[in-house]
Every structure is written in structure tokens, then in C-alpha cells.
Amino acid sequence: MEVDWGLFSELFGRTFTFWWVILPAILLGLIVGAIPGFSAANTIIILLPMTLAMEPEIGLIFMVALYASSRMGAGIPAILVNIPGTAGAAATPLDGYPMTKQGRAQQALSISFVSSVSGGLLTTILALLAMPWLSQVAYHLHSVEMIVIMLFGISLIATIAAKDTLKGLIAGFFGLMIGYIGADVVYETPRGTFGFLELYDKVPLIPALVGLFAVSEAFAVIEGESILTKRGLEAMQKAGWKETWEGMKQAVSRWWHIIWTSIIGLIIGVVPGAGAAIASFVAYQQSKTFSKTPELYGTGHLDGLVAPESANNGVTSGTLIPLLVIGVPGGATAAIMAVVLQYHGVTVGPDLFDSQPELAYGAFTAMAVTYAIMIFTILPLARYMSRITVVSTVYMAPIIISFTLVGSFVPRAYVFDMYLALAFGVIGYVARKTGYHVAAILIGVILGPLLENYFLRALRISQGDIMVIFSSTLGNIMWVLLIVSLFVPLILDRRRKQKN
Amino acid sequence: MSDENGQKSGKPAKPAAGAELVLPVAALLFTIYYFTTIINVPWTAQVSAFFVGTILIGLIIALVTRVLIKVKRGEATLGMGPLFAPKNYVPKRLALFGLTLAYVFLIQWGGFTITTFFFLLLAMLLLSNGKKKSLILALSFTLSVGGYFLFIVAFNTRFPRGPVETLLHGVF
Numbered sequence: 001m002e003v004d005w006g007l008f009s010e011l012f013g014r015t016f017t018f019w020w021v022i023l024p025a026i027l028l029g030l031i032v033g034a035i036p037g038f039s040a041a042n043t044i045i046i047l048l049p050m051t052l053a054m055e056p057e058i059g060l061i062f063m064v065a066l067y068a069s070s071r072m073g074a075g076i077p078a079i080l081v082n083i084p085g086t087a088g089a090a091a092t093p094l095d096g097y098p099m100t101k102q103g104r105a106q107q108a109l110s111i112s113f114v115s116s117v118s119g120g121l122l123t124t125i126l127a128l129l130a131m132p133w134l135s136q137v138a139y140h141l142h143s144v145e146m147i148v149i150m151l152f153g154i155s156l157i158a159t160i161a162a163k164d165t166l167k168g169l170i171a172g173f174f175g176l177m178i179g180y181i182g183a184d185v186v187y188e189t190p191r192g193t194f195g196f197l198e199l200y201d202k203v204p205l206i207p208a209l210v211g212l213f214a215v216s217e218a219f220a221v222i223e224g225e226s227i228l229t230k231r232g233l234e235a236m237q238k239a240g241w242k243e244t245w246e247g248m249k250q251a252v253s254r255w256w257h258i259i260w261t262s263i264i265g266l267i268i269g270v271v272p273g274a275g276a277a278i279a280s281f282v283a284y285q286q287s288k289t290f291s292k293t294p295e296l297y298g299t300g301h302l303d304g305l306v307a308p309e310s311a312n313n314g315v316t317s318g319t320l321i322p323l324l325v326i327g328v329p330g331g332a333t334a335a336i337m338a339v340v341l342q343y344h345g346v347t348v349g350p351d352l353f354d355s356q357p358e359l360a361y362g363a364f365t366a367m368a369v370t371y372a373i374m375i376f377t378i379l380p381l382a383r384y385m386s387r388i389t390v391v392s393t394v395y396m397a398p399i400i401i402s403f404t405l406v407g408s409f410v411p412r413a414y415v416f417d418m419y420l421a422l423a424f425g426v427i428g429y430v431a432r433k434t435g436y437h438v439a440a441i442l443i444g445v446i447l448g449p450l451l452e453n454y455f456l457r458a459l460r461i462s463q464g465d466i467m468v469i470f471s472s473t474l475g476n477i478m479w480v481l482l483i484v485s486l487f488v489p490l491i492l493d494r495r496r497k498q499k500n
Numbered sequence: 501m502s503d504e505n506g507q508k509s510g511k512p513a514k515p516a517a518g519a520e521l522v523l524p525v526a527a528l529l530f531t532i533y534y535f536t537t538i539i540n541v542p543w544t545a546q547v548s549a550f551f552v553g554t555i556l557i558g559l560i561i562a563l564v565t566r567v568l569i570k571v572k573r574g575e576a577t578l579g580m581g582p583l584f585a586p587k588n589y590v591p592k593r594l595a596l597f598g599l600t601l602a603y604v605f606l607i608q609w610g611g612f613t614i615t616t617f618f619f620l621l622l623a624m625l626l627l628s629n630g631k632k633k634s635l636i637l638a639l640s641f642t643l644s645v646g647g648y649f650l651f652i653v654a655f656n657t658r659f660p661r662g663p664v665e666t667l668l669h670g671v672f
Contacts (some may be wrong), residue, residue, distance in 0.1 A: 049657040166563050173556040174527040184545035192534040223589050400624035402616050413658045420606045433583050434519045455548040
């Protein structure tokens with residue numbers, strides 16, 4: 001297996017011809033990334049009708065570009081007003097906001113942009129070069145191993161992304177049970193359908209994700225009439241061009257810091273459920289540990305801004321790897337991309353590298369091209385895009401509700417799906433308010449039917465012997481790792497509590 | 501200080517852990533219902549769901565036990581505070597939910613454009629307490645008509661169609 005340079009160069013050239021898709025996606029990504037609590041995942045959901053109408057390749061390029069640019073946009077309000085646009089930018093204000101308070105906002109923004117673009121571009125190229133080997137991994141995985149991997153994915157999301165492991169596991173397994181709704185694949189027996197014919201063909205994924213993410217969030221954000229404080233608004237208006245050049249020079253001089261912290265992001269991004277929030281904090285913590293001036297972290301230290309911004313952009317390519325290699329989404333946005341591709345009849349997983357390499361590798365070339373284009377567009381665009389943070393929730397919440405609900409109608413043209421999205425909205429709202437992870441529920445819903453298929457396949461091969469799930473050496477190693485991953489955080493947490 | 505129910509008290513408020521049980525109880529009820537629908541079907545339709553469902557029930561029992569222990573120790577209450585907090589937004593949220601239900605119910609007859617216009621108008625007026633009427637009117641009109649042109653005319657997406665869409669079909 002070796003890198004097919006011809007294919008890659010052809011894909012790069014081809015992706016550049018889609019600049020007319022990438023540019024608006026960058027613009028949109030920056031806008032939505034800058035809106036606190038409004039992620040790329042939600043934007044893809046809002047624009048579902050448009051994404052579903054596109055060719056799969058164009059749709060994928062659009063989603064990838066939007067994803068990458070929104071990650072960068074999230075750093076803008078984090079730096080200017082101490083409000084991270086997404087959880088992935090939660091570590092950015094630790095040193096970014098003190099810089100703003102010191103009157104170095106524009107400098108901080110340029111450092112953030114250069115770190116994000118460089119980190120994102122580097123890790124995307126690394127991921128692309130490693131894909132030919134990574135894609136072979138999947139051929140060594142059979143039904144039994146896939147069962148453990150799916151349960152592993154759910155448990156990792158529960159232990160890493162959710163604050164409470166037990167709640168995270170409940171959310172994930174509840175999602176799996178919802179994913180089991182529908183007629184069984186062998187005898188077509190309806191199961192858990194509440195008598196609705198519309199559910200015989202499994203739970204449609206688009207209403208599930210619309211409800212869990214967008215509708216529930218819209219009902220939650222109305223608590224605040226505005227997302228900005230008066231001080232935040234003033235800070236936003238004061239940001240200028242003055243220190244842009246200085247900031248860029250400082251970021252470039254920290255090239256080694258950008259490289260190793262973005263690789264941390266890439267590695268963490270590969271773990272399903274880990275995500276940008278964890279990556280940025282781990283990178284920040286490592287940066288501080290190896291710094292000669294750790295005492296200055298939190299006061300406007302440049303390395304303290306470079307580390308989380310490089311890492312959270314390193315995550316973007318990482319989360320696509322498990323999706324494309326084994327068909328398990330690495331995060332919420334990757335899960336939504338999988339849903340859109342499934343709608344187009346594209347099954348994500350290892351076979352995609354042979355059947356449609358332009359999609360499998362194209363996801364990474366699209367990301368690399370996006371970062372390359374952003375180098376030239378981000379500085380002039382970002383300053384004005386950040387103004388979106390002043391939009392009131394009074395207008396945002398109804399827009400999100402109406403456009404996403406109609407989006408859930410599009411795939412099957414059933415009004416039932418809009419009611420279903422609303423029902424998932426209620427589940428998502430309760431989950432948000434009581435500390436359960438909505439991404440864990442969604443990933444459960446996506447993995448449910450897949451898990452059942454692998455389960456049935458394994459049992460049929462073993463003629464109904466349930467112990468087949470412990471019959472493979474690789475599978476058993478993964479079972480042990482799964483159990484370790486579940487119990488180690490619990491033990492560490494208990495020890496930490498005892499110490500405190 | 502004020503607790504999560506918005507009540508003022510001198511002591512630190514105990515967490516209202518009852519709300520944490522809403523989702524697990526719903527999951528438990530659903531799992532039991534699911535089991536009743538597969539009890540008399542071939543094993544192929546049962547086995548995976550029983551495997552996952554049993555683990556889920558085990559996890560729910562663990563969480564309920566944890567909450568009950570906290571309540572018994574006096575570290576938490578069975579209150580539902582977090583679910584409805586902040587309380588002053590409950591009427592607004594319920595009204596918005598009612599509007600959303602009406603929107604979904606009416607869109608099959610009214611179609612996207614007109615139903616979305618009225619939904620946006622009423623929902624924004626509700627959330628803004630009736631302020632900035634002209635801006636909201638203009639925004640609702642622009643978004644619903646813009647949505648019509650973008651999604652229905654330009655992309656020919658399967659949006660719900662009603663009298664407005666039928667009327668304009670001959671024009672665009």
C-alpha cells in the first residue's frame with residue numbers, strides 16, 4: 001500500500017475548481033462559529049435542504065469547508081468577549097481574553113488565525129498521507145470486532161465528552177435502543193414503533209439530529225435575550241487592524257509550538273467522542289507543562305493562545321478518520337456528515353476508499369484546500385464576521401426552529417418527521433438541562449442499526465452462540481480496553497475527590 | 501444567594517437531582533415497551549435489543565441508586581428545578597412550544613411560505629415582548645420569501661407546498 005500521488009494531485013486540482021462552494025462555506029462557517037453555542041453541526045442541519053439537494057461530492061466539500069472554518073470562527077468571540085463560540089474554543093479565552101483586556105485584541109486574533117490555519121492544514125495533510133494505511137485497518141475488523149468498536153465508541157463518548165460517565169453511557173445506550181426502532185431485518189417484525197408505519201423503516205436520522213441539536217438548543221437559548229454583555233459589545237467595536245501584522249509575525253515565530261500542539265489535536269480527534277474541547281485543554285495543559293514561563297499562563301501568554309487554537313483545528317481532520325475508516329463518527333459534525341452522505345446512498349466505511357475514492361480522500365483534500373483558501377481570506381473577513389455575535393436570540397431561536405423543522409420534512413416529505421424532530425427536540429432539551437450528552441444519544445441512534453446487523457451476523461456464523469462476542473483475540477483485547485476506559489476515569493475521579 | 505429554583509436562601513442550595521431521573525425513566529419505560537413488542541418474535545429480532553436493553557436497565561438502576569443515596573444523605577433533593585430553570589422563562593418557552601406545534605400542524609395545508617411567515621412573526625413578537633414590530637415584520641417577510649426563492653425556486657427542494665406555492669408555481 002502506498003500513497004497515490006497522482007490521485008491526490010488530481011483531487012487537489014479538482015477540489016480547487018469548487019472554490020465557489022468553499023468560499024461561501026468559509027463565510028458561513030466564520031459567522032456560525034462566532035455565534036456562541038451555535039456549532040457547525042447546527043448550521044449543516046439548518047442548511048440540510050440545500051446540502052441534500054447538492055451532489056454528494058459538492059455537499060461533502062461544502063460541509064467540510066464549513067466545519068473547518070467554523071472551528072476558527074469560534075475563537076473570535078472567545079478572544080474578544082470571553083465567550084467561546086463552541087466548546088472547542090473553551091481554552092482559547094484563558095490567554096486570548098486577557099490579551100483583549102490589555103488592548104491586544106487584534107494581535108490575539110491574528111495569532112489565533114495563523115495558528116488555526118497552520119495547525120489545520122498540517123494535520124489535514126498528515127491525515128491524508130496516512131489514510132491509505134489507515135483504510136486497511138478496517139479489513140482486519142470482522143463482525144465481533146465491530147460490535148466491540150461500536151460499544152467502545154459509545155463508551156468513549158460517555159467517558160470523555162460527557163461530564164458524568166454514567167449519564168453519558170445512559171444517553172448512548174438510550175440512543176442505541178432508539179436506533180433499534182423499526183422492522184427487524186430478517187422477518188420484518190415491527191419493534192418499538194408505537195404503531196407508526198413511518199417508523200417501520202427505522203428512525204429517520206435527519207429528524208433525530210434536527211431535534212436533538214437544533215430544536216433543543218433553540219428552546220434553551222431563549223433564556224438570554226442577548227448573548228453579549230455591554231462590555232463585550234464595546235470590546236467588539238474597538239477591535240482594529242493595528243496589531244494584525246505584529247500578531248502574524250509572533251505566531252509564525254512559534255511554528256514548532258503550532259506543529260506539536262496541532263498533532264495533539266489530530267491524535268485526540270481520532271478518538272470518537274473526544275473532540276476539540278478536550279484536545280484544546282490537553283494541548284493548553286501540555287504547553288504550560290513544557291513552558292519556561294508557566295506562571296504567565298492565564299495572563300495573556302502567546303503560547304497559551306497558540307496551543308488551544310492549533311489543537312482544536314487539528315481535531316477537524318482527526319474526527320473524519322474513524323468515520324471514513326470504520327464508519328464510526330468521531331464527533332457530532334462527522335455524525336451529521338454521515339447522515340447526509342447516507343441520504344445520498346453513500347455508505348461511509350472502508351469500502352468507500354475503493355468505490356468512491358474522490359469522496360473518501362476528497363474529504364481531506366477539501367479540508368486542506370479550505371485551509372489554504374482561508375490563509376488569504378480569513379484576515380479581511382473575520383473582523384466583520386465577528387459582528388454576528390450581536391444578533392439577538394429573539395430572532396435567532398425562531399429562525400433555527402422553523403428552518404430546521406422544515407429541513408427534517410425534506411428527505412421523505414412526511415409531516416410526521418417534523419413531529420418526530422419536535423419529539424427529539426424535547427428529549428434533547430431535557431438532556432441538555434439535566435446534564436446528558438445529546439451527541440451520545442445521536443451517535444447511539446446512528447450506530448443502533450449497524451450494531452444490530454453486526455450482532456446478527458456474528459450470531460448466525462456461530463449458530464446462535466452468544467459467546468461468539470468473546471471469540472476473537474483482537475476483540476477480547478478491545479473488550480479489556482473498553483472496560484479499562486470505563487473504569488479508569490471513575491477511579492481517577494474518586495481519587496481526585498478524596499484528595500480534595 | 502439564590503438557588504436553582506430562583507429562591508433566595510441563606511444556605512447553599514442542594515442540587516435538585518430529581519430532574520436527572522427524567523431521561524432515564526423515559527429510557528426505562530421505552531425499553532420495557534420495546535421488550536413487550538419483541539417478546540413473541542424470532543430470536544434474531546430480539547437478541548441485540550435484549551443485550552443493549554439489559555445493559556441500559558443496569559445503568560439506569562445504578563443512576564437511580566446513586567441519586568437516592570445522595571437524597572438519603574441530604575446532599576440532594578428530588579426536585580425538578582433544572583428542568584424548568586429559570587422559572588420566569590417557563591411561560592414563554594411553553595408558548596413557543598405551542599406555536600411550534602401549531603406551525604407543524606398547519607404547514608401541511610398552509611405550505612412553507614405563509615406558515616413560516618406567521619410563525620416567525622408570532623414567535624419573534626413573543627420573545628421580544630411585542631417590541632420592534634416593524635423590524636420583526638420585515639425580517640419574517642424577508643426570511644419566508646427568501647426561503648421560498650432559495651429552497652423551492654432555486655433548489656426545487658421538497659418543502660411543504662400550499663396555496664402560495666401553488667399560486668406562484670406558474671410564475672417562477
